Amino acid sequence: MDFFLGNSRFGMYSTPNMRFGHPPLLPAVRNYVRTPLPALPLPPRPRVSRWPFQSVGGPDHVLETKGAVCKEISNLLARVGRDAGEYSFGDSAPMLPSLPGMTIKNVGLVSLPLRKENVASLQSEAREIKNKLWMLGPSQVEMRNPEWNKAIEKLSKLTAERLGFTEDIKLHPELVMVVLYGGGRLDVQQAVDRSGRSVAALEVVLPSVYSGGALVVEEEGPGQPSRYLLGTDDGTAEFEPHFAVYATGAYRAVEEVTSGYRLGMVYALCLPPDMQGSGGKRPNDFLPMQLAEAMKKLSANEVAVKREGGTTTADTASDYSIFALMISNLPDRGYRGVDSLVGVDKDRSQLLSAANLLIPPEQKLQFYILWATENSNSFHELERFCIVGWPKTNDFRNVVTWIGESAIAAFVLADGPVDGDRLRSLFRFEAEQHHLKKVEVLNPYLQQLAKCVSELGDPTLADDFFKLYFPRLQKTRQTIPVVALLLRNAGWEAVTASVISAVDQLDNPMGMALRLSEAVKGLPARAVLLSFAIEKARATMRRQPVPPSFIVDFPLLWRAVTECNNSHIFRSLVAAISKLNADMLGVYTESLLVCAQLSRFPEHRQALVAIASRRLDWLAGLATPEWKISQVTFPDAREISSFLQGPLTTLVIRGFDTLAAARVRVALLQKNITGSLTISARARGNFAIVQLVKFAVVHTEEIARLQLLLRKCGRTGTENIDSSNITIGQKRSREGFTSSA
Template sequence: MDDNVRKSWQLEPSQVEFKNPLWKTGLYDLTQKITERLGYADARLECVLYKLLVYEEGGHFAKHQDTEKEDGMIATLVVQLPSLHEGGDLVIYSNGEAKHRHDFGKADGTAVFLPHYAVHYADAEHALVKVTKGFRLALVYSICLPKEQHHLKRVSDKPLSDDLLSAISMVSDGNESFALLLSHEYTEKSIVDFGCEALKGVDRVRFGALEEANALVAADKKLNFYIAELTHFVLFAEHYDEAGCFECKRDPALVNFFFTELCPGLGGIGENETLIPSLVAIIRNPIGKDGLSEVELTLQVIDALDGGDAQKALLEMVLEEAMELKDELLCSPKLVPLLCKWSRRSSDDSNFKKFSEKLSQMDPGLLRPVIEGISQISADGDKTGKLFELAKSIVPKRVEWLNGKIGELNKPFTWEMTDAKFRDSRKVQEFLRGPEESMDTKNDFTFDDFKEADDFAKTSLANQRGASFTMEAAGSDKDAYLKITKTRKWFDDRQKILEQYMAEVSNLMEHFGEKTDDGDTN
């Protein structure tokens, strides 16, 4: 090669041997990190050694794009081994401009003692600036997708921001939103003080790409970015293992907590005969299987008591804790009836007031279990108590929400599945959202053989969201493609939900006299 383009010494992979037993393990761990950062969480990327390069004084590589050295190659990994040198920075370009520069540890003095690495997409323009002193030793790997996942390969040399620009432009008008989970941990103070500037590592890279793309879209399509705290609770997995549940039931820490922290507030257990059957029932009940929360468990104990100071103290404690629950947990069908009952019976009226205010501000989509719970405990249809009045005050919000959903669902049959998501192909997603019943991918996908197309179809069907369709491999090994045909399941499922919502509105009007849209009252 012309020295004006590239000047270096190189060894083929067959001439390189790694004797350090930790090298293989380290490379594996590094590959997992690269897989995550490149956004291929569901793929098994492989690193294939391409060359060992030695750059002496004057060594360089002019701006260029890598050729595809291996099938399924998506990126290049450069590992610089400990080297004493000056110069030799790696520069990455975008749209002809230098965007990133990696000095491989020279600035902090670690280049001589530690290996450093850099990764760039195979189609990214890059250059190695001239080594001005010493020698630079580097290994170059091709990062590749396994054969069965070649369809995930980037098919464009556009930068990531261009791909995001296209995706952002597709976001529908309205209040549609999406969340990007951050990989690093942050303190509340750092986020409040610095906002997005506090982001680090891969979080900063991802947000930067989003921000760059967002700056290019039309004004009416621009996204608003927010940093939010996500909290979740796991009460119990839906598909439980009986043996695993047995371990939870026999957990000494759980037993110790109940009898040392909860029971002392109940007074003399030995003299409280009404409490003993309840404790026995709770202990015998497979708590893990039923998914009882601490609040629900405590309310069950309260429900078994016959009054007294123990019940009063325990009630005040549990009502305070209940108000801290997330709305989704507070509206649990098992918890709501007990909570409605005992918040109303509390001697402190402020407890019921807090409970009522919390319900009045709640998302109407969560209120069905609340209204049903109050209905269950209303004595003989009595419509004068405060619980009934509470239910009656929140029913209009629920009915309004239901009517809105009914308006969305009560549509004539159409093949347009407006919520369809298909991340592997914009064209397939547009088809699923459009009026056509079937399509093929002859001009949109390329597969190495029929089996790869068939595997892709099976994976896509298993992960489908917001749509219903069949996807089959067709053609031969030389020209494999996919045939996609929509089914009625998506529409039929929505009709079932529509019937449920309409029945609920009818039931609410019957029991609470709620007005319909035309002003009539049952």
């Protein structure tokens, strides 16, 4: 089945015969195919502005088909479910000459109207097929009047229209026989196709003097027969030709000619030679063929997209590259895909599929069932469904334009064995779409792609996957298992450069490299990914402040490094950490000591304990507070001096109307006070404060934790500092001040 369904409400999922993806808004589709059926029933709407498709037209408007190709497709689809035309009909034929100039071989010109006295010569050359019924072959007859054949062609065209055939199917009249009734009759017979191209019979009764001889036609199956008197009822049979037409397969009979002679010509209305063998007899039998010819006219050129506001991606929008057929009936929610279509919509979808089978592979179309919806208010929802179609050769581009990149999975990631050629075509297309390089990719789609590439095990496809998709990933951690499997199947050596480049473009390259290295244990990729992670760690550690994601991933980095049993990787990271000043080690030391406890290698513990000890020694220098006030001429100098010499750890200065005023005070204090304390301005409600905090209390908890961890790691000497000697005073307040321990 060439139908896929776009459904924004259910996201992306699949069934054996259908794919679902994100649909576009229908107003973006320019070439609508109008159907003559009523529009989809819509709930009441409170205001016109609530209608979601106002840019195309109001809810009561009739969509107008644009473009010659779409109009042709529209007209053909509109015939589905309609009466295909008349089965039989008859009347006088004033367009035929009354004097056709009929000449019979070995007889000469036949005088009309036919009378008894000039019948004998005809009978001498004809073959009597039954009592009082004679037949002449087409090779024995010539119509000398040059207007006769033109008139027969014109009559054939008119009868083709009444039979239900469109203008592009031209029926050609071929003379089968000339029949002379002289009192005989023709019993019921079925009109058969002896040439393989005949769809109907055209009987022309030339001017004759006779009575009786009515033509009776009955359809196949139940129905009332039709009786054609052909001028005997009103006396015109003697003066002008009459005709009757009936479809191939009809049952026809000629009643007994009670007097006189009836001279008739039987033509077969035949299809063009290129339609021979189609097997069709009735007009609707040729709809798939006609529709296929129309569909082949859809161009595979790039679609010009009309954006909101009137701008387009090309000078003129194409009327020959895409069509949209609005669905007339509300689909059955109990089914999916084409199975949900009902009534004429189902018939039309089947016709589209049948026509698509007749199109060469390079011109076949791809169809999608799309759904656009919008809430009109909290009680009503408006929606429309349509079928869109475009050449398969342009499928990737159109899907991205109208439905979204992720919907390509519906076409590429079909059920069954993975098709490498389709994946290569997709990757070639993606490589050309420069505007997509910064568009994030949905995880389910990327996971499906990674799984397919992994199953193929093609290093080239794997390399393209990392170049095209991985840098655009949204939530990287969810895809790590399937990406790790891809690395195992495709071979690390073939994709090393593209993997490292793709990881480097992510927001957190170190974190992704670490998690990938964890997932590919036992592969050469692990060491390469760890080395890359360390390089990223080195660069990050030189920045202040370090990103929160780096702090979160730092324990993972150390655990991976200590577990990999690679002394070079371990030493390179230790060297990077050792170059940091002690005041920058705070975010690392506790993680280092935890890793040191878990490591089974003494050299790991020694190196990590040395780094943590350096941090602790630095903190020891801050435990004995030293402050210096250069001059005491700044505001609140006496109170601040008492705070620094006292046991309290925090001092708050109030009375600032704005944060800017508080920051001016901070700058002044920092200029006049040096030592182990922080001075900061903070907003508090409609006012601001200045806060002074001694370093000792800031680092007390860290000192205690480091001492505990160092004791667990084997360092018992913590004589440099004892957190129990840090004095914590009681709260006290002064006017304009708040001090606390």
